[in-house]
Amino acid sequence: MCDFAADADAARQLLVGRVLTVERVRQLNAKDYFYQMLKDNPEMLKIYPGIENELLKGAIDCHIHAYPDFVNRSQDMIQIAIDASKAGMRALAFKDHWNVSANAAFLAQRHIDYLVEKGELTHRVEIYGGAGTCLGMNPEAIRIALQYPNFKMIWFPTFTSLGFWRGAGHPEKGGVRLVSDSGEVLPEVVQITSKNCCRSPKKRANSASGRRSIILCWNSTNFCWMK
Numbered sequence: 119m120c121d122f123a124a125d126a127d128a129a130r131q132l133l134v135g136r137v138l139t140v141e142r143v144r145q146l147n148a149k150d151y152f153y154q155m156l157k158d159n160p161e162m163l164k165i166y167p168g169i170e171n172e173l174l175k176g177a178i179d180c181h182i183h184a185y186p187d188f189v190n191r192s193q194d195m196i197q198i199a200i201d202a203s204k205a206g207m208r209a210l211a212f213k214d215h216w217n218v219s220a221n222a223a224f225l226a227q228r229h230i231d232y233l234v235e236k237g238e239l240t241h242r243v244e245i246y247g248g249a250g251t252c253l254g255m256n257p258e259a260i261r262i263a264l265q266y267p268n269f270k271m272i273w274f275p276t277f278t279s280l281g282f283w284r285g286a287g288h289p290e291k292g293g294v295r296l297v298s299d300s301g302e303v304l305p306e307v308v309q310i311t312s313k314n315c316c317r318s319p320k321k322r323a324n325s326a327s328g329r330r331s332i333i334l335c336w337n338s339t340n341f342c343w344m345k
Contacts (some may be wrong), residue, residue: 216252
Protein backbone atom coordinates (compact mmCIF):
# COMPACT_ATOMS: atom_id res chain seq x y z
CA MET A 119 0.00 0.00 0.00
CA CYS A 120 1.18 3.47 -0.79
CA ASP A 121 1.48 6.14 1.88
CA PHE A 122 0.71 9.01 -0.50
CA ALA A 123 -2.71 7.79 -1.56
CA ALA A 124 -4.30 11.07 -0.53
CA ASP A 125 -1.40 13.32 -1.50
CA ALA A 126 -1.84 14.59 -5.04
CA ASP A 127 1.37 16.63 -5.02
CA ALA A 128 3.46 13.61 -4.08
CA ALA A 129 1.69 11.48 -6.67
CA ARG A 130 2.36 14.00 -9.42
CA GLN A 131 6.11 13.67 -8.86
CA LEU A 132 5.92 10.04 -9.97
CA LEU A 133 2.85 9.76 -12.16
CA VAL A 134 1.84 12.77 -14.20
CA GLY A 135 3.23 12.77 -17.72
CA ARG A 136 4.50 9.23 -17.41
CA VAL A 137 1.66 6.74 -17.08
CA LEU A 138 -1.52 8.04 -15.46
CA THR A 139 -2.95 11.36 -14.35
CA VAL A 140 -3.85 11.87 -10.71
CA GLU A 141 -7.50 12.22 -11.70
CA ARG A 142 -7.39 8.86 -13.51
CA VAL A 143 -5.78 7.13 -10.53
CA ARG A 144 -8.48 8.51 -8.23
CA GLN A 145 -11.13 7.27 -10.65
CA LEU A 146 -9.60 3.79 -10.73
CA ASN A 147 -9.54 3.66 -6.93
CA ALA A 148 -13.11 4.84 -6.38
CA LYS A 149 -15.22 2.39 -4.38
CA ASP A 150 -17.85 2.13 -7.11
CA TYR A 151 -15.41 1.98 -10.04
CA PHE A 152 -15.99 -1.69 -10.82
CA TYR A 153 -19.77 -1.32 -10.89
CA GLN A 154 -19.53 1.83 -12.97
CA MET A 155 -17.23 0.01 -15.39
CA LEU A 156 -19.81 -2.76 -15.81
CA LYS A 157 -22.54 -0.17 -16.36
CA ASP A 158 -20.49 1.64 -19.01
CA ASN A 159 -19.43 -1.61 -20.70
CA PRO A 160 -22.44 -3.97 -20.80
CA GLU A 161 -20.57 -6.31 -23.15
CA MET A 162 -18.48 -7.38 -20.15
CA LEU A 163 -21.55 -9.07 -18.68
CA LYS A 164 -21.94 -11.36 -21.67
CA ILE A 165 -20.02 -14.27 -20.22
CA TYR A 166 -20.22 -17.69 -21.83
CA PRO A 167 -18.46 -21.05 -21.44
CA GLY A 168 -15.02 -20.93 -23.01
CA ILE A 169 -14.60 -17.15 -22.87
CA GLU A 170 -11.69 -17.63 -20.47
CA ASN A 171 -9.78 -19.51 -23.17
CA GLU A 172 -10.15 -16.61 -25.58
CA LEU A 173 -9.16 -14.03 -22.98
CA LEU A 174 -6.02 -15.91 -21.93
CA LYS A 175 -4.54 -16.23 -25.41
CA GLY A 176 -1.71 -13.71 -25.63
CA ALA A 177 -2.44 -12.38 -22.14
CA ILE A 178 0.18 -11.13 -19.68
CA ASP A 179 -0.36 -11.66 -15.95
CA CYS A 180 1.99 -9.34 -14.07
CA HIS A 181 0.86 -10.12 -10.52
CA ILE A 182 1.14 -13.76 -9.46
CA HIS A 183 2.05 -15.18 -6.05
CA ALA A 184 3.11 -18.82 -6.23
CA TYR A 185 4.98 -21.40 -4.19
CA PRO A 186 7.70 -21.35 -2.90
CA ASP A 187 6.57 -18.55 -0.61
CA PHE A 188 6.39 -17.70 3.09
CA VAL A 189 2.80 -18.98 3.08
CA ASN A 190 1.31 -21.96 1.28
CA ARG A 191 0.09 -21.44 -2.29
CA SER A 192 -2.17 -23.68 -4.35
CA GLN A 193 0.39 -24.02 -7.17
CA ASP A 194 4.11 -23.55 -7.62
CA MET A 195 5.74 -21.49 -10.37
CA ILE A 196 6.26 -24.41 -12.73
CA GLN A 197 2.68 -25.66 -12.41
CA ILE A 198 1.33 -22.19 -13.18
CA ALA A 199 3.77 -21.75 -16.07
CA ILE A 200 2.69 -25.04 -17.64
CA ASP A 201 -0.98 -24.08 -17.34
CA ALA A 202 -0.23 -20.67 -18.84
CA SER A 203 1.68 -22.24 -21.70
CA LYS A 204 -1.22 -24.57 -22.49
CA ALA A 205 -3.58 -21.57 -22.40
CA GLY A 206 -1.44 -19.70 -24.93
CA MET A 207 -0.52 -16.85 -22.61
CA ARG A 208 2.30 -14.53 -23.60
CA ALA A 209 4.02 -13.90 -20.26
CA LEU A 210 3.89 -14.25 -16.47
CA ALA A 211 5.51 -12.14 -13.77
CA PHE A 212 5.81 -13.68 -10.32
CA LYS A 213 5.93 -11.62 -7.15
CA ASP A 214 7.24 -12.29 -3.66
CA HIS A 215 6.64 -9.91 -0.77
CA TRP A 216 10.05 -10.57 0.78
CA ASN A 217 12.50 -12.03 -1.72
CA VAL A 218 13.77 -11.75 -5.27
CA SER A 219 11.54 -13.89 -7.50
CA ALA A 220 13.58 -13.50 -10.70
CA ASN A 221 15.93 -16.37 -9.85
CA ALA A 222 13.10 -18.91 -9.52
CA ALA A 223 11.49 -17.42 -12.62
CA PHE A 224 14.68 -18.14 -14.55
CA LEU A 225 14.59 -21.79 -13.51
CA ALA A 226 10.89 -22.08 -14.36
CA GLN A 227 11.65 -20.63 -17.79
CA ARG A 228 14.37 -23.22 -18.35
CA HIS A 229 11.89 -25.98 -17.53
CA ILE A 230 9.25 -24.60 -19.89
CA ASP A 231 11.82 -24.29 -22.66
CA TYR A 232 12.84 -27.90 -22.05
CA LEU A 233 9.23 -29.10 -22.33
CA VAL A 234 8.76 -27.11 -25.54
CA GLU A 235 11.96 -28.59 -26.96
CA LYS A 236 10.76 -32.11 -26.11
CA GLY A 237 7.42 -31.43 -27.76
CA GLU A 238 5.42 -31.80 -24.55
CA LEU A 239 4.33 -28.17 -24.86
CA THR A 240 3.61 -26.38 -28.13
CA HIS A 241 3.72 -22.80 -26.83
CA ARG A 242 6.49 -20.98 -24.97
CA VAL A 243 5.30 -18.62 -22.24
CA GLU A 244 7.79 -16.01 -20.99
CA ILE A 245 8.42 -16.05 -17.24
CA TYR A 246 9.71 -13.12 -15.19
CA GLY A 247 10.16 -12.02 -11.60
CA GLY A 248 11.44 -9.05 -9.69
CA ALA A 249 12.21 -7.69 -6.23
CA GLY A 250 10.34 -5.79 -3.56
CA THR A 251 11.08 -3.18 -0.92
CA CYS A 252 9.27 -4.62 2.10
CA LEU A 253 12.56 -4.70 3.98
CA GLY A 254 13.25 -1.04 3.23
CA MET A 255 13.93 1.37 0.39
CA ASN A 256 17.43 0.23 -0.54
CA PRO A 257 18.58 1.47 -3.97
CA GLU A 258 21.76 -0.60 -3.82
CA ALA A 259 19.81 -3.81 -3.18
CA ILE A 260 17.58 -3.04 -6.16
CA ARG A 261 20.58 -2.23 -8.35
CA ILE A 262 22.07 -5.63 -7.57
CA ALA A 263 18.75 -7.42 -8.05
CA LEU A 264 18.49 -5.90 -11.52
CA GLN A 265 21.49 -7.96 -12.57
CA TYR A 266 19.48 -11.18 -12.18
CA PRO A 267 18.14 -12.75 -15.38
CA ASN A 268 14.39 -12.61 -16.03
CA PHE A 269 14.04 -9.47 -13.88
CA LYS A 270 11.06 -7.30 -14.86
CA MET A 271 9.49 -5.68 -11.80
CA ILE A 272 10.15 -3.62 -8.71
CA TRP A 273 7.30 -3.41 -6.23
CA PHE A 274 6.91 -1.01 -3.35
CA PRO A 275 6.29 -2.22 0.24
CA THR A 276 3.12 -4.07 1.18
CA PHE A 277 2.97 -5.62 4.67
CA THR A 278 5.62 -3.27 6.05
CA SER A 279 4.48 0.03 4.54
CA LEU A 280 3.36 3.02 6.56
CA GLY A 281 0.03 2.90 4.75
CA PHE A 282 -0.46 -0.77 5.66
CA TRP A 283 0.04 -0.21 9.38
CA ARG A 284 -2.15 2.88 9.36
CA GLY A 285 -4.90 0.95 7.63
CA ALA A 286 -4.50 -1.91 10.11
CA GLY A 287 -4.98 0.51 13.00
CA HIS A 288 -1.37 0.37 14.23
CA PRO A 289 0.26 3.66 13.19
CA GLU A 290 2.67 3.32 16.11
CA LYS A 291 4.48 0.57 14.20
CA GLY A 292 5.73 3.10 11.67
CA GLY A 293 6.57 1.35 8.43
CA VAL A 294 8.47 1.84 5.18
CA ARG A 295 7.68 5.25 3.73
CA LEU A 296 7.55 6.63 0.20
CA VAL A 297 7.16 10.28 1.18
CA SER A 298 8.24 12.57 3.98
CA ASP A 299 5.90 14.19 6.51
CA SER A 300 5.74 17.20 4.20
CA GLY A 301 4.61 15.03 1.28
CA GLU A 302 7.86 15.03 -0.68
CA VAL A 303 8.83 11.79 -2.39
CA LEU A 304 11.88 10.46 -0.54
CA PRO A 305 15.26 10.57 -2.34
CA GLU A 306 15.71 6.79 -2.14
CA VAL A 307 12.33 6.28 -3.83
CA VAL A 308 13.31 8.62 -6.64
CA GLN A 309 16.63 6.81 -6.95
CA ILE A 310 14.98 3.39 -7.16
CA THR A 311 12.70 4.58 -9.96
CA SER A 312 15.45 6.42 -11.82
CA LYS A 313 17.61 5.25 -14.69
CA ASN A 314 20.70 5.34 -12.45
CA CYS A 315 19.33 2.60 -10.23
CA CYS A 316 16.96 0.71 -12.52
CA ARG A 317 19.71 -0.50 -14.81
CA SER A 318 22.59 -2.86 -14.44
CA PRO A 319 26.03 -1.28 -15.05
CA LYS A 320 26.10 -2.84 -18.53
CA LYS A 321 22.67 -1.47 -19.43
CA ARG A 322 23.58 1.96 -18.07
CA ALA A 323 26.63 2.01 -20.30
CA ASN A 324 24.72 0.94 -23.39
CA SER A 325 21.64 3.12 -23.02
CA ALA A 326 21.02 6.81 -22.51
CA SER A 327 17.22 6.62 -22.24
CA GLY A 328 15.31 7.98 -19.25
CA ARG A 329 13.26 6.37 -16.54
CA ARG A 330 11.53 3.12 -17.08
CA SER A 331 7.77 2.87 -17.20
CA ILE A 332 6.20 2.95 -13.75
CA ILE A 333 2.74 1.70 -12.88
CA LEU A 334 1.43 2.74 -9.47
CA CYS A 335 -1.71 1.21 -7.94
CA TRP A 336 -1.91 2.59 -4.46
CA ASN A 337 -4.79 0.51 -3.17
CA SER A 338 -2.73 -2.60 -3.74
CA THR A 339 0.94 -3.23 -4.40
CA ASN A 340 2.90 -0.60 -6.25
CA PHE A 341 5.25 -1.95 -8.84
CA CYS A 342 7.48 -0.95 -11.70
CA TRP A 343 7.12 -2.87 -14.97
CA MET A 344 10.33 -2.50 -16.92
CA LYS A 345 10.28 -2.59 -20.70
